[in-house]
Amino acid sequence: MSAVHPVDRRPGAGELLLGALQHVGAMYTGVVAPPLVIGAAVGLDPAKLSLLIGASLFTSGIATLLQTLGIWRFGARLPLVNGVTFASVAPVQAIAEEHAGPSALGYVYGATLIGGALMVLLAPVFSRLLTFFPPVVTGTVITLIGVSLLPVTAQWVADQKPSANWRDVLLAGFTLLAVLVCNRFLSGVLGRIGLLIGLVAGTLLAWPLGAIDTSSFSKAEAFGIASPFHFGAPAFDIAAIISIVIAVIVTMAESTADMIALGEIVERPTGQRTLADGLRADGLASAVSTVFGGFLATAFAQNIGVVALTRVRSRYVVAGCGVLLVLLGMFPVVGGIVALVPQPVLGGAGIVLFGSVAVAGIRTLTRADLSRPANVAIVAASLGIGLLPVVAPGFYAHFPAAVRTIMNSGISAGCIAAVVLNLVFRERSAREA
Template structure:
């Protein structure tokens, strides 16, 4: 019998499900190029091309990850996008080399980092035996909790406090998603998040909270040519910095694949992890040609799979195809960008909370009759929540250490694995 992950749904479900995934991750995939582009002082036209390049390469990475080619691709419903983990080292490279020469150094380091990930994938995948339900559940819970501040930031539109209009839009969208989930059946119920985003955006129109400038200013067609933003320059210090970040990316991608395996009820084997990491590495290396950045699985889309139960990898492949189109036709991306941030935030509370709930469900498979297991989970969650509660907690640590500890997911994952090795039980997987 064909597993639900490998079933091809109808055309309507493919298109609507793919667009729903794009809506859930769009803000996350355009934010890193916006930050990097601003840091190097790109003019508006070039910045638009940089964003288009990130969308285009994210689409290619998602297609590779879901459909697979030989030993590249986990063949799971994984959406790939630009990882935030590389933003800090990229900004450090910009500061060191200057805005004019920085992108070439960034692409050189990213290219080598992607190649190293491909080579390291089979060795790193063997670490899955260190991820029993006790560890996996803790990491999945941390993924969800770590993403919640992103939703809160969207509600406040990245300001220090939320406005009344922002709270109204977020609250309305949240209630709409819940209502659609509760009362709609079948296919309509599975696209509840997309319907909620549409409802929230429609409400924003009469409230004057709909910014159409991105749609008016977006060119109809545009894609950067090969090495448009700079030919790769290989700087040893930058490569070492990026290689360290790639370890963090592999940890987070592995956690996402393990989480998704639990959600879709198809345990993630070491070979699947290796194939997924190879796809991440290849996509990262290829992205440098078109002006993109390092690729990784997007945890928010793992949450969407958990929320909607649309587990077919072909739905996510449709998302990849849409991303490619958005990259080639920026005006289409402008339509997606119409969704106000508070509307995204309201939906994000449900979306990211669903990831945390999936982690709690996985933790239920572990035995808490052993006091040591309770202590392992408690300590790992505590360490993982430090960067969320106090973002500058590790400000005085060396940059290499901060790269790991500033990510609550990475810090909590490493803590859970180490504590389980010392005090707990290994997986028999």
């Protein structure tokens, strides 16, 4: 009788709940940020904006459950958290400028519906790209995923201000220290929830320092969920469809990189079938989300960091995160509790979270032959290209919208560069041989 792989291990109820809470804490800000930006772009009032945020949480939960548990050929069955991708924000803003007012969301949902269906159809094609991802490429992309998320950490530490103050740094530093202490000295279940312990400890310190904003909790309703097509039935416009389809291609490239990275971390390498099933789940979740008011769904890289740091590889723990996201979408008051965690506290945890992903990439690069000048050139150039939009966010500001959508994502830009350069150098090596 073969042993159960850690990915398929079913933990006890207590460990499952605590592990799921860690994942929610790591990704909550990321999943509510896109609807905040989109809601402002289309001019939603506060009540409708709250429903839009709830819809994003609800649909992210459905997408996560589909990805972790799977139905037929939909779902990678990996500990993969799915949520609203920021790749859709720029196209949605462009659609909002073309179709003024809240009615613009109907065109967004029409384009997303088609984009989701296209993702399902293209999944087998993308899955064949795995042949273009040897260790020199996957290691570079995984490293880039971790490093490109560090500016998010800086924004969290500074509480979205231009610069951090002493209180922000104190909270972030204390949380980071708590996570590291737990990781070093605790074992068993407590060791696996070190991130959650750190977040709670940082939040408790923030309370007497006056760093906790209770407004979201005090104003939150006990229950509230958008009815089907609450923000408008799908409408169709060719320009809107093209802009979302570009975002779909970027999303598929990022999801591919994330699934490969996660497969390396949990020691269950992502094969063609797993990748195709995962991309199908992204597409189906994106299409279904249009009914409830959600947007394009993709894998969340920050949660890959949670898996790498805590070494909790069970997909059922992440499925528990999906259940919690559904509840957060249905019960805004619960989301208000999660929102009590100050951003500097999240930033302190994010330093080690995202760094853990980068370490996983470096570990993968050790399997590549870096004594070969060609491999060094691939890694160096790809990291440089991928980090350009990270260190200089406005670098592509004057380029066409389609170029900005692709190149403003350091992950997709670096991934494309690594794949192309690997092909070029491999072809050259073949000719020389």
